[in-house]
Amino acid sequence: MGMSVKVIYIWLILVASAFTAFAGRGNGGNVRLPADTLVALLEEAGLPAADTSLPKCDVRAEVSRDTLLKYDAIMDSAMRRANVPFMDSMLRVIRYGDVDTLSMACPIEARVYDWLPEPTRPPLVKIGKPFRRELKNGLKVILYEDHSMPLVTFYIGISNDGVFEKDKAGVAELTSRMLLSGVQNRTKGQITDSLANMGSSYRMTRGSFYVSGLKRYMLANFNLFADVILNPSFPLQEFFTTRSSLADSYALAESSTMRILDRVYRSLAFGGKSPAGEFASAQSVSGVSLEDCVDYYRKYWKPNNAVVLVMGDITPGELDLLINSRFRTWKAGIVEEQKISVANDVPSTAVNFIHDPRAQGCNIIISNIADFNYNSPDVFPALFINHVMGGDLLSDINAVLGGAQRTPADVFSLSPDPLGGYMYLRTRTSDMDVVRALAEKTAALQKLRVTPLAEDELASLKKLLIGRIALSLEDRNAMGSYGLAVERGLVKRGFLEEMLRQINDVTADDIMRVAQKYIKPSQFRIVVYGDARKVVPPLELAGYDVSFYDKNARRTERPSLSSPVTDGMTALDVLRKYFDAMGGYAKMRGVTSLKQTYGITIGNNEFTADVLSKTPFYYQEQLMYDGQVYMKKTFNGNMGYTKIERTRTDLSADKVEKQRKVRSIFPLLDYNKPGFKAELDSIVPVRGHFTYKLKVTLLDGSMQNYYMSMDQGVPLRIENVSEAAKKETDEDGRVVKYVKEKISSYSDYSDYKSVEGVKYPFTIEIKDDSGRIFWKLKSVTPGIPLPEKLFR
Structure with missing residues (x-):
């Protein structure tokens, strides 16, 4: 055995021993090798202590089985004298039979298998062919003989994974549990007691059932297996207990973060296109009746929708006798096929x-x-x-x-x-x-x-x-x-x-x-x-x-992400920070006229807009499409109107009077005038930034929420809040009363740039119930002459 092989072999033994100690085997699970013991072990193996630093060398030398066993025995003896337990089941090469591979090298990155000859092609796998049979009623029977142990397993599975359960989600699981709740000649307790007395194991899922036990109890196990499938009694007294138990298990699952995450993902990804998008809940299973279970059993537990799998110490002749005695008369039926569509990905992340x-x-x-x-x-x-x-x-x-x-x-x-x-x-x-x-x-x-x-x-x-x-x-x-x-x-x-x-x-x-x-x-x-x-x-x-x-x-709806203001800021502090961020109060007040030209995207249509403003209260907005004026909005202090194509709507006298009170191009400049109100409400995240939410009532009485960036001071969102009368009607459609309903829309502001010392948002995204509209500022001209006749 070469030097590198010795090093690797001892390294593996020491790692394995440390793992054994960590796992709690041996001396109380807290075994450590003293330094002198480690040196003694290495010296006994014919290696200097310094060689412990070579755990990652490659092993390429040809090593005989006798040599491996020799070092196995040496290390076993040395470590037992050191009172360190040996990993019998993991490293003794004698336990591997014909496989002389030090597989424990993988966790410590040593490529110890490299010395083995490289395979040219994988060996041909020969799978033993099972005994197959199909009854006239469509039931498929498969047998895998295995006479090495006196055990026999009976399994039946139906094809119901592709069945939509919809508002009865959980009916398949509840039906399967009811199959074990009693048969025509046995109660639930008698079924479980019989299986326990024979030492048999069993399991029922939403579409399968198996019983496994000793060969001597094969006939008893098979008859019980067949009774459960063929003769369920669906006892009413067991139904409510079983349904309640299943609902409790679903309710418990609803407290699991992973289960919630997984079922929401599946529901969103597959929706109604595949049963993979469905999930059962305590509420859905509580709506399943006993009749629903009986109906589900009759629809899907059919021989032509099932496969019986038998494994173990049983011959084809014995199986034929059993299957013919019980399942030959099981009546076939039409099983409805349900269409499963391919789900679609989201258009973008x-x-x-x-x-x-x-x-x-x-x-x-x-x-x-x-x-x-x-x-x-x-x-x-x-x-x-x-x-x-x-x-x-x-x-x-x-x-x-x-x-x-x-x-x-x-x-x-x-x-x-x-x-x-x-x-x-x-x-x-x-x-x-x-x-x-x-x-x-x-x-x-x-x-x-x-x-x-x-x-x-x-x-x-x-x-x-x-x-x-x-x-x-x-x-x-x-x-x-x-x-x-x-x-x-x-x-x-x-x-x-x-x-x-x-x-x-x-x-x-x-x-x-x-x-x-x-x-x-x-x-x-x-x-x-x-x-x-x-x-x-x-x-x-x-x-x-x-x-x-x-x-x-x-x-x-978007949950409230706000938190209380705890940094001592006031509404006045936020306004002053806003003025400073925009270029200063004096600079903003010095803008007495302004022209802004926008490019606007509404759906697939492109518009342009000119917005004119002039103190004290002049305002005009003109929207153009394909060179023609599509919409025009004008106010000159004495009158105002909105015209869309050929339809004109004039402002009421009350609205004219209110709008005359706004005297600044930037409305917040009027913060110190009577009628203006500002309240610092909370801290709210907007588009990834934390903002101060400022509730503002302007001089014209309109209410707006300003979301001021805590870092930059500029508004990132302005929300318009208004009220409208909502009708409430009776069953005959007659109006009973009107109630006030708050309506809000907002605009997001970004891409601020300074023009002549004052900042303007070059991107505005308007969001309301109809969707989103993007305004891109193409040009801004402060101080431009605007004669009053433009606003007539």
Whole structure:
């Protein structure tokens, strides 16, 4: 054994011992090797203590099995004398049979497997063919014989994953639980007691049931298995208890952040196009009746919609007798096929936010639709993408084929889910790091699209994947799941036989191609669960468009993100800061006339607008389209009107009188005049910036909310608040009364630039119930002569 092999071998033993001590095995879980003991161990192995600094060297020497066993025995003896427990099950090469690989090197980055001969092609996998049979009623029966142990498992699964439950979400789960609540000749208690007395295990899911036990109880287990499927009694006395228990479990799940995040994501991503977008709740399952359960059973628990899988110590002849005795007379029926549509990605990256003021930190999902299935050749490059990103598509495949749920620990998946494929990344971060986390995760995903995997990394991943798959083929349950998936049409025959070859043929270019096809950074749906007050401002500052949803995926209004003012600022302080930021009170007061020309976008139409202002109260706004005046608004102190094309509406005398009171081009300059009111309300985030919310009543009596940037002092948003009379009618449509309703619209101001010493916003975004309108300032001319005749 060469020097480098000795070093690696002892390093592995020491790492393994440390792990053993940490895990609590041996001497109270707190074992440490003194320095002199470590030196003694190394010297006994024929190595100087200085060689402990060489844990990462490559191992390429040919090593015989006898040599490995020799050093195994030496280290075992030395460490026992040092009172350090030896990792029997992890490092003794004798336990590996014919595999003489020091696999523990992986956690410490030592490439100890490099000395093994490189495989040329993966071995041909031969999958034992199961016994298959189909009854006249359409029931498919599969048998995997295994006489190594006296165990027999009976499993039945129906195809109901693609069934929409709509407002009865949870009916499939409740129906399956009712199947175990009693049969025609046994109560629920008798069923469970019988299984317990025989030592049999069982499990019922929303679309499957299995019983597994000793061969000696095979007939009893099978009869109970058949009774549950064929003769459920749906006892009313058990229904309410079962439904209440299920509703409680759903209510408990609603307190889980991860479950809320996942179900909101699925609902938004798949909506009504796929059952993947549905989720059950305590409310929905409480609306399911016993009749709904009976109806669901009759619709979907049909022999032509089911597959029976049997595994274990049983022959085809024995199985034939059992199946014919109970399932031959099970009546087939028409099973309604429901259309599942392909979900669509969002047009551009968007953030869907679930606000919880009690949330600590942020939970995030980054996802997009990935439309492919398990029979696609893209599955194999996707395996590599999953491992690079820390996910595990092999576990996803096993979960889908076996009908089990994925574990909540999965954080990444590029998965061809039968109900709708997706790219899904979930992470958690602090409130302050949410933008950085999104940038880092997006960059990592983008890297897969543009940077090929290094050859050595690709080769290592191939070894890992091929080894895992080869080992999984020895699992009887995995093989049974595979056979079941074939019968359901989820995978084609020969899938596993071809899998190792397909993985070995994957290239770095294949991985990039699949990443480019199914990872879409420009169309990410980002779902965030957290405290909007802490997280939304930096998200909006980073340019994300944020919409809000509740825990049931319903669109909600933007929550209040305000907080009280605690820095001692007053409304007068905010106004003075505003004047200073805009160029100074005197400079602003010196603007007595002003012309502004805008380019305006309304939908797909482009307009231009000229806005003229002159003290004390002259104002004109003219909107033009295709060279023609489309709208004109004028006020000269004595009269005012609005004209749209040929329709003119004059201002009332009352409005004329009120508007005459406004004497400044910048309304806040009148802050010290009678009738002007300003109240500092709170601190509110606007477009990623914290602002002072200033409630203002102008001289004309109109009310506005100014959102002044705490840093810059300029207004980032001005909100117009007004009241309108809303009709309330009775059942016959007659007006009962009028009630006041507050109506608000706002304009966002940005891109401030100084012109002759005064700042003006060069971008204005107006938002109301009709949508958004963008005004882009093309030119601004203060001090321009404006004769009064222009305002007639």
